[in-house]
Amino acid sequence: MVKLAVFDCDGTLIDSQRNIILAMSESFARHGLAPPEDHATRRVVGLSLVEAMQALLPQAEPALQERLALDYKTAFQRLRGELRLEPEPMYPGIHDLLERLHGDGWLLAVATGKSDRGLSLALAHHGIDHLFVSLQTADRHPSKPHPAMLRAALGEAGAKASQAVIIGDTVFDVMMGVRGGVRAVGVDWGYHDAGELIEAGADGVASDAAHLWELLHG
Template sequence: MTLRLVIFDVDGTLVDSQGDIIASMRHAFAEIGAPAPKDPAVRGIIGLSLDVAMARLAPDLDASTHDALVEAYKRSYMSLRAQAGAAQSSPLFPGTRAMLDSLAARDDLLLGVATGKSRRGLDKLIEGHGLHGLFVTHQVADHHPSKPHPAMLHAALSETGIDARDAVMIGDTTYDMDMARAAGISTIGVSWGYHPAADLAPDHLLSSWDDLPACLSRKWPNLQSEVPA
């Protein structure tokens, strides 16, 4: 039996966190007295590490101001999450939990995460949604260069002992797709995320999680059995 690795992005792919992200970004810019970026611009940087995101949103500001924005954003985001709880602050997209449970129950598939979130942020999300034990590898922004650098995926492959040809990256942004291509990993895009689906150019595009079983079976025709819906 050949083990395969399915790696998921988090924000915009598994959970809808844009409400708190946009609110926290507005708060951060207000705290330094600068005009907040428009909502589409904020959605456009979701998935990047915060230092890279701030530099992209405010290229005319200096590095120390970017650092201040990062810290203000973190304070606001943690406050909003504490008030509502992680599950309400970043709800799972429809069908996500059932899909994860179904894949995790298989003995020929491993699941992983590669996210622009911090270790703390991912831990809070996993705790809030009761996702403990579903993912065998957690790659976060604390330990790697920002997407689309492939370091996260190289680490996931190394930790699991899986070859790139036996892995797939599922995400909603061009950063996810570019990261996967740089690592030699096949790409699956989702249409419900924060970058326009037309910009992703993935190997496969999902319109719902119901499409994933057939997609994986097409990629790996010799899976142990049909991936359950």
């Protein structure tokens, strides 16, 4: 029987908040805008960039929101080129969890608000890119919580919704699962609170990698 685990990336597999906050601050500064509070930036991680800017600056003109999204990408690429990016560690136990799931016959996928390039670099950096059968990003799909990424992952893996689970740290991940008819499991080490994830429809919320293993096999 096919078993597919679809993981979010930022806040679920890796802790990338420092670089996201830095690039966000630089993109706002380019327009003479005060940077958003760190907690506000963390709240929009998981959304596609334009949707994130809409959430951070709801009263701004659409053209400015789109410009900020492009400037965020430019800032991130510049920071990478200048070797100014902070380390983006995997969360404790996640590497071993992925290896165990893979060895146990699970198919693994990623659905993320990252770009294709950003995701590929992150997975390759941690030596886990070979574990995934499907990589879905904001470059090719509507923003979460739209279920397009999830449906694409199901199609590439040859799995039914009933054979899959989405794992993520935000309500956007959980809502994507709910809308796609896929079981959702939250993690509490990311950017949204456990209570929010349960309220959004998560079947459970893991407190660490070992707990996540239990929930996936429950």
